[in-house]
Amino acid sequence: MNFKQETLQRIDEVITHYPVKRSATLPLLHLIQEDAGYISDEAIEWVAQKLELQPINVFEVVTFYPMFRRKPIGRRHVKVCRTLSCALMGGYKVCDEFKKEFGVELNEVSADGEVTIEFVECLASCGTAPVVMIDEELHEKVDTAKARALAAKIKSEAKR
């Protein structure tokens, strides 16, 4: 596996946080996903070996948690909140607007490889609904106009 030096260092460090190596499964998967973009079969084998587990122990974790991916996504990850408080304020419309702007269906990668849109469950910012997370950044009170502006920004950054 070709991980960045920094990732490998952080992996070795985080394992020391726990009295039982297996506990480092989620932290390792996060670090690997940040590095490689997704969790491959090889990554699962690698984590299992690193933590002295069977690959199935890692595989069952990867497949359970919604944030872990088995394949690459677009360079930008747009997560629109779907749950009630956001829906009451127009979350579904916002999601449709993003899909229209990028011409892509949910969980797919846009043709230019730039964007994946996901409709996720509660992001815990219900008081500023509807909310959207773009990569790590939260955007609040997103209406369709703001969704278009955010999409335009993503597009302009892609061209650079």
Added chain:
Amino acid sequence: MPAPSQRRLIFQHIDEPGYSNDLACYVRNGGYEILKKSVTRKPEEIIDEVKKSGLRGRGGAGFPCGVKWSLVDRKSGKPIYLVVNADESEPGTFKDRYIIHQDPHQLIEGIMISCFANNVKQAYIYIRGEFPIGARILEKAIAEARAANFVGPNILGTHYSCEIYVHRGAGAYICGEETGLIESIEGKRPYPRIKPPYFPAVLGLYQCPTIVNNVETLCHVKHISDMGGEAFSKIGTPNNTGTRILCVSGHVQRPGYYEYEVGKITLGQLLNEVCGGPLPGRTFKGVIPGGSSAKVLRFGEIFTLKNKDGSTRTLTVEDIPMDFDTLAACGTMGGSGGVIVMDDSVNMVDALANLNAFYAHESCGQCTPCREGSLWMKKITARMVHGDARAEDGALLNSVANQIAGRTICAMGEACSWPTMSFVAKFGDEFKAYPETKNAPKSTDALELV
């Protein structure tokens, strides 16, 4: 009666201009002074203060914190762990986000006092995966506190040592359930454990005694250690002590977070005065008072409650004080403090369909009634909205819900079935009429909810 003013203990510095989340700012505002005083006391004294304070857990169940601590097996010879539940995932709840992002040292001070009181040497903060920035802020804050000798080996010149690590979740609601959370820290699927025998206080993380507390609860411990349990118990109302953060979302003029003494503000004051009432031209229809799992209340319903002396009193929805006990007596719960408001633009079948999709997605799949039941409730409400609705669907939904609650390992069984039970019970007329109303012309601003 006009609404009382807010009493901000936990949120004292939230949104304060110039207040930043670094150690220097926290210390400038008196930070870690209470920890310094606490480590000069006997640990049992702090536990006693927490018991006296009457503090009830702010995560959902409202279990007394002091009792939780006193159940910890201290004779096992095994290490005791503290796990901070920062997996804020209950729809409608968004308080911990602000504590973590804007005032992380308050949480760390609360954690260290709680750890000292319970002789904990290792704490883990389990933060939901969707807070990546929050996780980094906490890690930075812990590093700052460690450098200043507030966390780590021999804190503040004592012989007491305690380490804190941040552990990130990965998008699963069930990790908010304490035993599921423990499984998740152990690196497994977060399947909740059966109680007995796996009470965390006895057989928790790594089969060691473990305390699992909510972020807001641990922040309160700091203030209790400061003012004393007696003084804290005088804030709020009897058996519902302290302040609590109410998170209001949905159809009000001013959604947001508000900290009040528990039980001192009514639901009506909160929604009509503090939050500015309904949106223009609208009226309130339903409110979920304690996170999406709490049973919905219908505006207009009347509750007849028994007083201690045997007499009765009647309350409207607006009259209900925002505490633990009255909300429970009204058939719902204070839960996590997340208040979701729906006005007359909402069709309750659509709203329930939204929630059912959430619970079906989040059931861990361990227990058949919850795994299958939550999926069927989702399928039935989705069919009602997008396919054929039948007048008897409400009864069908109710029969599914009634076969889940009480038949599962964890409280997810109740969490997923209470919305369906209460929506059908309170708004049965809308479920019956849905085959007709769903095809009626809708206003242009009508929103899709599922």
